[in-house]
Amino acid sequence: MDQYETLTGKGHSRRRFLRNVTSMSVLAALYGYGGVSPALAWPQVGNHEAERLEDGDTDVFNLVIDRTPMKIDGKPANPITVNGTVPGPAIRMREGRNVRIRIQNNLDEWTSIHWHGILLPFQMDGVPGVTFEGIPPKDTFEYYYPLKQAGTYWYHSHSGLQEQLGHYGPLIVEPAEPEPFNYDRDYAIVLSDWTFEDPHDVFRNLKVAEGYYNYQKRTVEDLLEDIQKKGWSQTMRERAMWGEMRMSSRDLLDVTGSTYTYLINGRSPNDNWTGLFKPGEKIRLRVINASAMSFFDVSVPGLKMTVVQVDGQNVEPVPVDEFRVGVAETYDVIVEPTDQQAYTVFAEAMDRSGFAAGTLATEVGLTAEIPEPRPIASRGMEAMGMDMSDMDMSDMDMGGMDMGNGDTEMGGQSGGMDMGGQSAGMQGDQGMTGQSSHAGMAMDHGDAKGGMDMAMDKSGGKAPWPLADREISHGPNDHGPGAAMVARSPGNRLSDPGIGLESTPEHKVLVYDDLKALAPWPDPREPEREIELHLTGNMERYMWSFDGEKFSEVDGPIQFHHGERLRLILVNDTMMDHPIHLHGMWMELENQHGDLRPRKHTISVKPGEMVSARITADAPGHWAFHCHLLYHMKAGMFRVVSVA
Amino acid sequence: MNTNRHLSKTVGGLLSATLLAVMPLAATADGQAPFAVEKGWAPPVGDEPHGFFLFDRLEYAAGDDEDSVNVEFKGWYGGDYNRVWVEGEAEDVVSGGSGGAIENLDLLYGRLISPYWSVQAGVGYQLEYGPGPDPDRGYAVLGLQGLAHYWFEVDTNLRLSEDGDAWADFEAEYDFLLTQKLVLQPRFGTMVAFDEVEEFGVGEGINNVKLGLRLRYEIKREFAPYIGVSWNKKLGDTADMAEDEGEDTGDFRVLAGVRMWF
Numbered sequence: 001m002d003q004y005e006t007l008t009g010k011g012h013s014r015r016r017f018l019r020n021v022t023s024m025s026v027l028a029a030l031y032g033y034g035g036v037s038p039a040l041a042w043p044q045v046g047n048h049e050a051e052r053l054e055d056g057d058t059d060v061f062n063l064v065i066d067r068t069p070m071k072i073d074g075k076p077a078n079p080i081t082v083n084g085t086v087p088g089p090a091i092r093m094r095e096g097r098n099v100r101i102r103i104q105n106n107l108d109e110w111t112s113i114h115w116h117g118i119l120l121p122f123q124m125d126g127v128p129g130v131t132f133e134g135i136p137p138k139d140t141f142e143y144y145y146p147l148k149q150a151g152t153y154w155y156h157s158h159s160g161l162q163e164q165l166g167h168y169g170p171l172i173v174e175p176a177e178p179e180p181f182n183y184d185r186d187y188a189i190v191l192s193d194w195t196f197e198d199p200h201d202v203f204r205n206l207k208v209a210e211g212y213y214n215y216q217k218r219t220v221e222d223l224l225e226d227i228q229k230k231g232w233s234q235t236m237r238e239r240a241m242w243g244e245m246r247m248s249s250r251d252l253l254d255v256t257g258s259t260y261t262y263l264i265n266g267r268s269p270n271d272n273w274t275g276l277f278k279p280g281e282k283i284r285l286r287v288i289n290a291s292a293m294s295f296f297d298v299s300v301p302g303l304k305m306t307v308v309q310v311d312g313q314n315v316e317p318v319p320v321d322e323f324r325v326g327v328a329e330t331y332d333v334i335v336e337p338t339d340q341q342a343y344t345v346f347a348e349a350m351d352r353s354g355f356a357a358g359t360l361a362t363e364v365g366l367t368a369e370i371p372e373p374r375p376i377a378s379r380g381m382e383a384m385g386m387d388m389s390d391m392d393m394s395d396m397d398m399g400g401m402d403m404g405n406g407d408t409e410m411g412g413q414s415g416g417m418d419m420g421g422q423s424a425g426m427q428g429d430q431g432m433t434g435q436s437s438h439a440g441m442a443m444d445h446g447d448a449k450g451g452m453d454m455a456m457d458k459s460g461g462k463a464p465w466p467l468a469d470r471e472i473s474h475g476p477n478d479h480g481p482g483a484a485m486v487a488r489s490p491g492n493r494l495s496d497p498g499i500g501l502e503s504t505p506e507h508k509v510l511v512y513d514d515l516k517a518l519a520p521w522p523d524p525r526e527p528e529r530e531i532e533l534h535l536t537g538n539m540e541r542y543m544w545s546f547d548g549e550k551f552s553e554v555d556g557p558i559q560f561h562h563g564e565r566l567r568l569i570l571v572n573d574t575m576m577d578h579p580i581h582l583h584g585m586w587m588e589l590e591n592q593h594g595d596l597r598p599r600k601h602t603i604s605v606k607p608g609e610m611v612s613a614r615i616t617a618d619a620p621g622h623w624a625f626h627c628h629l630l631y632h633m634k635a636g637m638f639r640v641v642s643v644a
Numbered sequence: 645m646n647t648n649r650h651l652s653k654t655v656g657g658l659l660s661a662t663l664l665a666v667m668p669l670a671a672t673a674d675g676q677a678p679f680a681v682e683k684g685w686a687p688p689v690g691d692e693p694h695g696f697f698l699f700d701r702l703e704y705a706a707g708d709d710e711d712s713v714n715v716e717f718k719g720w721y722g723g724d725y726n727r728v729w730v731e732g733e734a735e736d737v738v739s740g741g742s743g744g745a746i747e748n749l750d751l752l753y754g755r756l757i758s759p760y761w762s763v764q765a766g767v768g769y770q771l772e773y774g775p776g777p778d779p780d781r782g783y784a785v786l787g788l789q790g791l792a793h794y795w796f797e798v799d800t801n802l803r804l805s806e807d808g809d810a811w812a813d814f815e816a817e818y819d820f821l822l823t824q825k826l827v828l829q830p831r832f833g834t835m836v837a838f839d840e841v842e843e844f845g846v847g848e849g850i851n852n853v854k855l856g857l858r859l860r861y862e863i864k865r866e867f868a869p870y871i872g873v874s875w876n877k878k879l880g881d882t883a884d885m886a887e888d889e890g891e892d893t894g895d896f897r898v899l900a901g902v903r904m905w906f
Contacts, residue, residue, distance in 0.1 A: 127688055128685070128686065128688060129680070129681065129685045129686055129687050129688035129689075130681050130688050131681075133682075133684075133685050133686075134686075158688070204694060205865070207694050208694055208696040208905075209865055209905070212865050215824045215825075216824070217821055217824060218821065219821040219822060219823055219824065220820065220821065220822050221822075221823070240794075243793060243794035243795060244793050244794070246760060246791050246792075246793060246794075246795055481725065481756045481757060481758050481759050482724070482759075483759065484759040484760070485759075538724075538759045540759065540760060540791060541724045541756065543724050550691065550724075551687070551688070551689050551690070552687075552689075552690055552691045557681075622681050624688060626689075633689055634689055635689075636689060636691070638688060638689045640681060640688075
């Protein structure tokens with residue numbers, strides 16, 4: 001520990017100053033002032049990497065944080081840059097070595113860098129107010145830590161709303177041992193959402209005007225269409241259900257393409273980032289969702305993608321056609337283009353309000369067709385966390401369950417649902433038939449078409465879901481004014497690809513239940529203790545919290561006992577998907593694969609879902625734990641985990 | 645003269661007292677400060693107060709006999725739970741007559757009590773002016789405001805004047821999305837008085853029913869011009885009192901205006 005304190009102390013300011021002058025002049029020559037490259041996002045082709053210096057058993061990187069005027073999607077912007085670019089340069093570290101990263105903050109404000117997914121001493125984690133004070137304006141900081149893992153990660157500011165302004169980049173840790181898969185070349189694919197608005201204005205708009213960025217709300221036209229399709233009474237029942245809750249079935253993302261320009265490696269679809277290949281090569285795409293608020297559905301039309309790593313951790317390879325990447329997650333996939341043609345790397349925002357796109361091609365300048373945008377989907381009743389096992393679906397229009405075709409709204413109602421403390425008093429006249437009653441089970445959309453397996457015991461040899469018989473308790477007043485709803489019977493949605501996606505034999509979409517570790521993780525213990533946390537929110541006032549309490553309302557950290565084995569249970573009591581990130585320790589997601597749990601740093605929790613993860617509390621210190629939707633975090637969906 | 649001075653003193657006093665009581669509450673936003681991992685460090689995330697000011701109606705209203713300019717606004721400042729509100733409604737006759745009214749000008753403290761509802765308490769002021777006497781009065785307000793089931797925006801208040809007269813009002817509006825930017829907004833308002841107050845033309849019982857229908861186009865979320873119609877029908881004793889004065893009991897208007905916020 002002393003080591004880190006010394007290294008980050010203020011004692012060596014002169015030496016550091018000299019060092020920084022040197023690195024600055026090198027950078028000045030490289031970016032901008034030397035005339036080598038105008039201030040831009042990344043170059044159109046390939047990845048842009050940070051220079052790696054060696055100092056004995058330590059790799060050294062110099063990073064300068066600054067505001068750099070440039071064009072994004074052809075329009076003038078003034079993002080926060082790392083070494084002059086958005087995203088910052090790819091940093092390639094090496095497992096088994098130490099790393100020293102010298103930060104020069106040229107901003108007029110405090111900043112920080114968090115190494116997302118890296119296990120390290122907590123003082124090096126880079127969360128202002130939790131692990132250190134931050135990096136003051138015009139000052140320096142030195143990170144130093146050993147690398148005990150490999151894979152694809154990323155880094156980003158943990159100060160204010162700087163992430164929205166471009167302060168992020170890819171972090172790749174090269175493995176000490178060969179990986180269990182081969183590839184000929186690899187590209188980081190950094191997905192992000194850029195706005196020309198001031199992020200503080202974005203936050204205020206969300207705070208004072210609910211639905212500000214949603215231009216896909218239900219209109220009279222949708223109503224008429226529904227009546228035509230489903231009939232008057234069905235439509236009215238559905239409308240009544242949503243009206244009863246004062247919720248929108250079209251509220252998928254809070255900030256949308258109405259203000260966002262979606263980027264791949266800092267480049268808009270017009271600026272067409274391109275990765276080159278030779279036919280027959282295996283290309284590893286390291287897909288990183290560095291956006292502030294956007295879930296993306298990623299595909300390379302015409303190519304199968306084989307998922308080999310998730311959150312930097314190896315998984316049993318799964319061939320898929322599409323996968324959803326939650327904010328802050330990473331997915332490594334391998335594609336094998338055999339033809340001399342161009343392929344689009346397509347990342348469509350989950351609410352279909354826009355997309356990022358780039359190209360894989362054999363030469364620069366080629367493009368491939370960009371898929372037709374799909375219509376927005378509407379959330380169904382599974383989002384409300386209702387128990388649907390005792391309902392009869394006979395009069396239900398099953399076409400309505402086809403999530404891939406947009407407009408899906410389930411008309412069922414359940415007496416067990418409770419919104420805003422007022423019982424909706426609904427009748428269970430619809431739902432699923434032919435399924436065994438299974439408490440807390442979620443509806444599986446794809447099953448209607450026979451395209452997916454169910455999260456049920458019928459799947460032979462699958463490990464039982466640890467939360468299958470769990471009774472969820474909510475307090476007498478639920479979670480207070482900060483929580484607009486609670487999920488009465490949250491369920492297993494690990495085999496549900498999510499809103500707007502449908503997995504079929506022709507078009508396989510990755511689900512969490514597909515993820516299987518290659519070998520059991522080192523700690524075989526059963527959990528000694530369970531911690532249940534509810535994800536809560538109130539859209540009207542844009543309050544987001546855990547258990548109804550914003551960070552400003554809690555009086556202490558969540559306590560992990562050093563060395564204990566925990567089960568963390570997350571229950572989503574909101575209508576939004578939340579990517580929940582724990583710093584400093586892995587979360588082993590408990591899915592159908594028993595001991596072969598995939599290990600994650602960020603777990604996306606769907607509306608009405610209950611999910612669990614095992615944690616070994618082996619990292620003493622203070623750690624951030626939060627929703628990785630930037631404005632949810634800002635609004636209070638944040639806790640400190642204290643391991644002692 | 646004396647009464648007037650007395651009045652303004654009372655109202656002024658009430659207003660400042662409320663302000664003083666309410667401001668610190670709102671400024672601290674949501675109460676306690678987050679715990680700090682280390683003393684002196686700024687919290688990783690924190691609450692900050694926000695402010696909002698909406699002209700819900702800012703319109704020219706053309707009627708059979710007279711035209712007026714009407715305004716209805718509400719503004720707030722504070723955190724998620726505690727807010728200071730200013731709300732007001734006024735009309736000024738610009739053609740076919742003279743005079744007008746500040747129907748209400750309220751300064752309120754609001755507290756979020758459930759996910760969709762705030763209680764509000766404070767003081768307010770009412771004034772009628774024009775030909776004849778210009779009556780005014782101060783009052784205390786207790787209100788409930790929020791979003792009801794089916795997305796009805798509801799604002800209801802109970803008022804008690806300094807003379808001990810009580811009345812209640814209720815207003816509800818609904819946004820019907822014709823397209824993403826074209827919004828049809830019906831609204832309904834009514835007022836019930838528990839005491840007769842002749843100088844304001846208020847009879848005991850249900851005073852009126854107000855209906856409005858406005859079609860707005862949201863050029864931006866913040867700025868939406870609209871056209872519409874309104875119909876205000878006086879009822880019961882209030883209607884009788886109006887008829888005795890030779891006034892119509894029904895008032896139909898064609899409207900053009902803008903809804904905007906900052």
